[in-house]
Amino acid sequence: MKRIFLFVLTNLAVMVVLGVVASLLGVNRFLTANGLNLSALLGFSLIMGFGGAIISLLMSKPMAKWSTGAQVITTPQNQDEAWIVDTVRRLSEKAGIGMPEVAIYEGEPNAFATGAFRDSALVAVSTGLLQGMTREEVEAVLGHEIAHIANGDMVTLTLIQGVLNTFVVFLSRVVGYFVDSALRKNDEENTGPGMGYYITSIVLDIVLGFVASMIVAWFSRQREFRADAGSAQLLGRKQPMVNALGRLGQMQAGALPSSVAAMGITGDLGKLFASHPPLEERIAALQSAQ
Numbered sequence: 001m002k003r004i005f006l007f008v009l010t011n012l013a014v015m016v017v018l019g020v021v022a023s024l025l026g027v028n029r030f031l032t033a034n035g036l037n038l039s040a041l042l043g044f045s046l047i048m049g050f051g052g053a054i055i056s057l058l059m060s061k062p063m064a065k066w067s068t069g070a071q072v073i074t075t076p077q078n079q080d081e082a083w084i085v086d087t088v089r090r091l092s093e094k095a096g097i098g099m100p101e102v103a104i105y106e107g108e109p110n111a112f113a114t115g116a117f118r119d120s121a122l123v124a125v126s127t128g129l130l131q132g133m134t135r136e137e138v139e140a141v142l143g144h145e146i147a148h149i150a151n152g153d154m155v156t157l158t159l160i161q162g163v164l165n166t167f168v169v170f171l172s173r174v175v176g177y178f179v180d181s182a183l184r185k186n187d188e189e190n191t192g193p194g195m196g197y198y199i200t201s202i203v204l205d206i207v208l209g210f211v212a213s214m215i216v217a218w219f220s221r222q223r224e225f226r227a228d229a230g231s232a233q234l235l236g237r238k239q240p241m242v243n244a245l246g247r248l249g250q251m252q253a254g255a256l257p258s259s260v261a262a263m264g265i266t267g268d269l270g271k272l273f274a275s276h277p278p279l280e281e282r283i284a285a286l287q288s289a290q
Contacts, residue, residue: 041173049166057158060114061101061122070103070124080130084142088123091143091234095150097121104130109251113145114154121149132251133244140231140240147230153223160219164212172204173197221277225285238286245286249279 064070076082081104088102098119109129115121123145130138148154180197228245232238276282 041170045166045170045173048169049164050162052165053158053162056161057116057154060116060154064112064114064122064124065103068105068107068124070105070122072101072103072122083135084125084130084138087139087142088146091139091146092149094234095146095230097146097150100146100149109133109248111141111145113148115149116154118149118152118155121154123149128251133247136240137244137247140235140244143231143234144227144241144244146234147227148223151223151226151230153227156223157216157220161212161216164215165209168205168208168212172201172208175204176201224276224282228282228286229289232286232289238289242283242286245279245283 065072073081073085076085084104085102089099092099098121100113100115100121100123103122103124105124105126107126107128109126109132111123111125111129113121113123123142125138125141129141133141176197176199177193179200180194183196184194228241229238231241235241
């Protein structure tokens with residue numbers, strides 16, 4: 001539950017900060033000074049909505065390194081590290097993307113890919129995954145992460161999140177304006193937004209933000225099926241990915257920070273907020289693929 005909570009709050013936190021700054025700068029008063037200025041509000045919503053999502057994307061790689069303690073392999077120190085770097089290089093060339101940074105972090109079995117740009121991304125695997133899987137299975141997991149990068153999944157989810165954020169900001173302030181107007185209809189000194197506007201907007205930012213997170217999580221689950229298929233294509237056969245998913249089902253998968261949870265090999269198997277479909281569904285989809 002903690003990771004679901006953090007997953008939902010990651011993007012909301014950036015929006016709240018931008019919202020506070022906008023309030024301090026008097027943007028809300030400008031929007032409602034002489035009635036609701038819908039054109040200005042739409043522009044404000046676009047900046048707020050995409051601003052939060054894009055800032056999160058641009059910060060994703062350094063935040064991932066910091067939050068997991070991932071150590072980038074600059075010069076391989078042993079055969080295992082050399083094999084991982086060579087495998088990522090080979091798969092990246094086959095996928096047509098630039099060589100990502102490769103990192104290892106201490107933790108339970110998991111892996112993730114992140115980064116704003118497909119030619120300068122980051123692929124990280126945990127020590128638990130390296131110790132608990134065969135090389136063929138690890139290669140399949142790396143293929144899955146490379147497929148995420150090649151498919152542009154981080155950017156796709158950012159765009160979806162930005163569009164949804166725009167609707168959240170726009171609708172919450174429109175409703176807030178009308179609630180405030182109804183509460184202050186007899187107030188002759190109604191020269192700007194009152195408490196009804198601010199409280200309603202904040203509450204709806206949170207409520208609609210949770211709904212938006214459910215929609216983003218649904219899109220994320222669909223991208224997982226595509227990344228599994230991408231791994232099978234990169235390796236030339238699907239059995240290694242099937243085996244890797246089956247192995248994950250027998251292991252205690254490690255939790256990832258909210259900033260990279262959607263790009264991991266496995267995630268929380270909650271319902272509406274789950275970034276990944278159940279492993280059984282992913283295996284069945286791979287096995288039924290032509």
